[in-house]
Every structure is written in C-alpha cells, then in structure tokens.
Amino acid sequence: MDGLIASIHSGDPRAVARAITLAAEGGSEGRSILVELGGRRSAHRVGVTGPPGVGKSTLIGALVRALRERDERVAVVACDPASPVTGGAFLGDRMRMGGEAGADPGVFIRSLSARGPGADLPEAALAAAQILEAAGFDRILIETPGAGQNDVRLAKSVDTVVVVLSPEAGDEYQVLKAGLIETADVLVVNRSDRPGAEGLAMLLEEEVRSRSGGRRAAVVCTTATRGEGVPALILAIDQHRSLVRPVAQEDGDGR
Numbered sequence: 001m002d003g004l005i006a007s008i009h010s011g012d013p014r015a016v017a018r019a020i021t022l023a024a025e026g027g028s029e030g031r032s033i034l035v036e037l038g039g040r041r042s043a044h045r046v047g048v049t050g051p052p053g054v055g056k057s058t059l060i061g062a063l064v065r066a067l068r069e070r071d072e073r074v075a076v077v078a079c080d081p082a083s084p085v086t087g088g089a090f091l092g093d094r095m096r097m098g099g100e101a102g103a104d105p106g107v108f109i110r111s112l113s114a115r116g117p118g119a120d121l122p123e124a125a126l127a128a129a130q131i132l133e134a135a136g137f138d139r140i141l142i143e144t145p146g147a148g149q150n151d152v153r154l155a156k157s158v159d160t161v162v163v164v165l166s167p168e169a170g171d172e173y174q175v176l177k178a179g180l181i182e183t184a185d186v187l188v189v190n191r192s193d194r195p196g197a198e199g200l201a202m203l204l205e206e207e208v209r210s211r212s213g214g215r216r217a218a219v220v221c222t223t224a225t226r227g228e229g230v231p232a233l234i235l236a237i238d239q240h241r242s243l244v245r246p247v248a249q250e251d252g253d254g255r
Helices: 002-009 013-025 028-037 056-069 099-103 123-134 151-157 171-178 197-209 230-251
Strands: 044-049 074-081 107-114 139-143 160-165 186-189 218-221
Touching: 002 013, 002 028, 002 123, 013 028, 013 107, 013 123, 028 123, 044 056, 044 151, 044 230, 056 074, 056 139, 056 230, 074 123, 107 123, 123 139, 160 230, 186 197, 186 230, 197 218, 218 230
Parallel strands: 044 139, 044 160, 074 107, 074 139, 160 186, 186 218
Antiparallel strands: none
16 A cells, blocks of 8 residues: 555556546545545646537647646546446547547546436546645646536536536527536637637626626637637636635635
C-alpha cells in the first residue's frame, strides 16, 4: 500500500489508474487508498455537463489541448452511460478527447460508467478526482453523460460548473426546464456556427440577467471542432475560479 501511495504522489500513471480502479470497485483496499490520500483540494475541478450530443467531449478535447499549451497537467474523468452488456463505460475512449492527448504524459483520461437512472455523477468520479489531485494534476475536468437532476450534485462537488448547449431544436427548452441555469457558472453555446446559435446565446443572457440573488454566469460561444472560442471559455473558467478559490481554501468544499 505504501508503495502505491508513493507512486500516486509521484504522478505514476499506472499507479493512478490502479488506484482509480480499486476505488471504483468500492472494496476495502480502495477505501484505504482514499483515507491515506486524505481530502486535499488543490486542483481546479471543472464539471462539464449538458444534454447528450452537444459536443461535450469534443469541447473537452479542445480545452485539454489549450491548457496543455499553458503547461498545465490536465486530467479528464468522463462519466459515460454504462454498457448494457458489460456494465462498463459504454462510450469511454481516449479517441473521444482527441487522439494526440492519449500519448501526452501531461494528460490523464479515464472513463467511468454511470449505472442506472440518476447516476450522472458516480461516486467513483469523486474518488478519481481525489486520486488525481494527489497525483499533482492542475486541472481536473469531470464530464457527465447528460443533463439531469443529479447535476445539482455535480455543482456541489466541483469548483466551476460548465453547462454546454448547442443550437439544435429543443435545447433551450431543456436547459430552462431542467433548471441548469441555476447550477451553471459558465454557459457555453457550442457549434456556434450553426443556425440558431445567436438566438440561444441571447436567451441564455436574458435568463442570466433575470437570476435572483445576483449570481451571474458567463455566456461563451464556441465551435470546438475548430477551437474557436476556447480561449474565451478558459478565461471565463479562470475568472470564476478566482472568485471561488478563497472560499475553497477556507472551507475546503470548493464552492
């Protein structure tokens, strides 16, 4: 156990992967690892959520590449729908985030399955984030498989919540009905080169302005396949981080 813990702290990707597997299995060994590592919160945890099919994985891939250009060590925890056959992550694959990221030692990508209704954010994802922080990653991106009520839990488990939408029909109704506006710190209109993107961005701006309590979210337009808008998105994420970081250091819960 001591050797595994030391290897995690040194950033050994094999040790990190092994620890995440043990934690996901939920056995005594996995629990012991988490206890040994403690609850240190130093990395910036960013939750990325939104309806299926809006390009979350493509956007995360673009974010990873841009953050690596800043020499940040980046980890991605992708919570995928569980396979009905194996129970494992159904869509999980490093290629979803961009093929070159898988060979970069400064990037770690792990897919975890979200089993059953209401399992948008499996407990294993939070355990993985704890392990990745101990391994010294600067930024941890946690992707959920879709927008649901459990994304409220995501908001309580990360520092910054990014809600991704696209101008396809129905997204504007889904985001308003699901109440995602209330959990978002940054709202992204991805595929902003498509018809309807400007209207969706305007709708989001109006909803943000109407929020009670003075809590505001930035609205950013991106086209992830071309990397457009990604620098502005990182700026919005960093600006939110600068607001919550003093609180995170004081109370330890990151919000």
